[in-house]
Amino acid sequence: MLIGPIRMDLKNLPGPTDLTPDAFLDLPAALRQFLWWIILERAVTCERIATFLDVSENEARALVRELDSHGFTEQVPACGFPVYRVCLVPRRLQPPEELLRVLELLG
Numbered sequence: 001m002l003i004g005p006i007r008m009d010l011k012n013l014p015g016p017t018d019l020t021p022d023a024f025l026d027l028p029a030a031l032r033q034f035l036w037w038i039i040l041e042r043a044v045t046c047e048r049i050a051t052f053l054d055v056s057e058n059e060a061r062a063l064v065r066e067l068d069s070h071g072f073t074e075q076v077p078a079c080g081f082p083v084y085r086v087c088l089v090p091r092r093l094q095p096p097e098e099l100l101r102v103l104e105l106l107g
Contacts (some may be wrong), residue, residue, distance in 0.1 A: 003053045003063065005030030016071040018089045035072060035086050043076065043083035 009028035017023055024032065037052060038044055050060035064084055067073040073084045
């Protein structure tokens with residue numbers, strides 16, 4: 001059963017985090033596998049999570065709350081009911097060096 005290792009992974013994390021692509025790759029295996037499944041599905045209901053993990057919908061809802069408290073998932077409405085997706089923070093683009101030099105000259 002995958003839910004046990006996922007919960008252990010969540011307990012061992014330091015706290016909420018910005019889930020960048022690099023941070024995603026550094027996650028413990030079970031949590032990374034589960035979040036990757038959600039990413040591939042784009043968005044999932046608690047019912048789909050329960051089926052995927054072979055747990056009750058109440059356990060799936062509790063897991064979603066835990067994931068949300070760590071900043072890994074967000075709830076969005078779809079066709080009148082909630083679905084959940086992974087909150088990946090895009091890599092911030094660095095301004096070109098020439099622009100940085102111009103800003104330094106102006107500042």
